[in-house]
Amino acid sequence: MSSPDVMVHLHHKALQLLQEDANKIEKLIEVQMENLATRKCPLYEEVLDTQMYGLSREVDFAVRAGLVMESTGREIVSRLERNLAQLYEALESSK
Amino acid sequence: MSSPDVMVHLHHKALQLLQEDANKIEKLIEVQMENLATRKCPLYEEVLDTQMYGLSREVDFAVRAGLVMESTGREIVSRLERNLAQLYEALESSK
Structure with a gap:
């Protein structure tokens, strides 16, 4: 393959x-959203936070290595943060 | 630059x-090792674990993207894990 x-x-x-x-x-x-009523796993918040942190570190690395544009990386993370916010909101309302 | x-x-x-x-x-x-006696920050374990997780995710990403050899990535993480083990051992003995 050529350089480009x-x-x-x-x-x-x-x-x-x-x-x-x-x-x-x-x-x-999504799975957590579908199981709002049951909420069998109290660790979901911990797990999601950890996963989000891991992804943000991957994105950060990819941006620093020049593989992904900063705006693209931010968009990937922001999208998930919006979804997470909706989940937490739904969890609050279902209490 | 050419492809290679x-x-x-x-x-x-x-x-x-x-x-x-x-x-x-x-x-x-290292800082924690030097401050074994004082241990002013009880969160160091949490912080180090989080940092280690973040790094392991970066390494994993770099390996999957074909940027770093799996053995090299493993060596970076293993080296830190050995250091961490030494720190925890020293903390145990200093109790």
């Missing part, structure tokens, strides 16, 4: 990996 | 970033 091809491939790969990890967290949020 | 140059640069950059973050944790461990 390599970079395009790496940027694509980095974004794909971050998106995969973001999707896993989104899935966790 | 770009890759060499990126691998170097990725390793450098991981090493920087590893060094920060190592510094935290």
Whole structure:
């Protein structure tokens, strides 16, 4: 591959990996949303916070390595933060 | 830059970033080692665990993106884990 091809491939790969990890967290949020009534796992908040921190560190690394634009990285994290806020709001209302 | 140059640069950059973050944790461990007697901050364990988790996620991402060899990444984390184990041992003995 030529130099630009390599970079395009790496940027694509980095974004794909971050998106995969973001999707896993989104899935966790969705599952929790669907089980508002039951709430069998009291650790969900802890788990989600830890996962969010891990993802933010990955995003930060990818941005510093020049693989992902800062705005793109921020968008991935912000999107999840909005979802999380909705979940916490729903949990509050369902109390 | 040609394709191999770009890759060499990126691998170097990725390793450098991981090493920087590893060094920060190592510094935290050292400071704590020097202050065994005083131990003014009871949160150091929590902070170190969180930092270690963050670094392991960065390393994992770099390995998956093909920027760092798995063995290199493991070595960075293992080295810190050994230091941490020494710190905890020293804390135990100083009790």
